[in-house]
Amino acid sequence: MAVPAGLDAAGPYFEMAYVDAVRGRQRRPLLDCVTARFEAAAPVRSFRWSRGERHFAGWYWSATTGGHVGFESWLERDRLVLLDFEPDVVAVASQPFWLHWHDGERERRHAPDYFVRRTDGSAVVVDVRADDRIEQRDAEAFAMTRLACEMAGWRFDRVGEPEAVLLANVRWLARYRHPRCLRREIELRLREVFATPTGLLRGADAAGERLATLPVLFHLLWRRELVADELGAELLGPRTPVRLGTGGWK
Secondary structure, rough: OOOOOOOOOOOOOOEEEEEEEOOOOEEEEEEHHOOOHHHHHOOOOOOOOOOOOOOOOOOEEEEOOOEEEEOOHHHHHHHHHHHHHHEEEEEEEEEOOOOEEOOOEEEEEEEEEEEEEEEOEEEEEEOOHHHHOOOOOHHHHHHOOOHHHHHHHEEEEEOOOOOHHHHHHHHHHHHHHEEEEOOOOHHHHHHHHHOOOEOOOOOOOOOOHHHHHHHHHHHHOOOOEEEEOOOOOOOOOOOOOOEOOOOOOO
């Protein structure tokens, strides 16, 4: 990878390779790509799983995007669920680009795990790796990715294992993320009941038959139209206080 003439050879020079929906595969300087819609990009590599591998790849249906987003490990899948639950995340793409640079001896490249677009238009590049599994080569790649993101005006997050209680609660609510769980007449009754903070199961029973009201209640909690304030502190239970949220879905 040659550094173009006129650039400061002592400073970092990055190129990005990605798949454009119209032009196909592209490779361009980083600063030519800062306005690209990587949240809508196709993955630059496929998601495969083979017997005996430590990682398990797959596809997660995202309520945020209305489509499937790939992951290459359970840890990445868990982070994807949490991103799907975030109210200010409006789009997520996996393996959105290859970042290329030269380390002084050879060309290097790294594909971040996710590109996230937020409601304010800002972008976040996310790499998922457990703290105890970061080797020197990984740390170097994350450091260069962070530097590239600073140059592009994006945020970079390297995240590890999420907090266990929060993850357990969000994974439970994610079972009810699909719009098919919403029934308008039950939603209206639940809104009436939880206009005053009420225990989860007591409110579900007050709104009607439990088997009918609970899926709608969990869907509204997923959408944050109903709120349980202590999702990170304790597991959802029959007495968990639930109230109307102040905001709505994305």
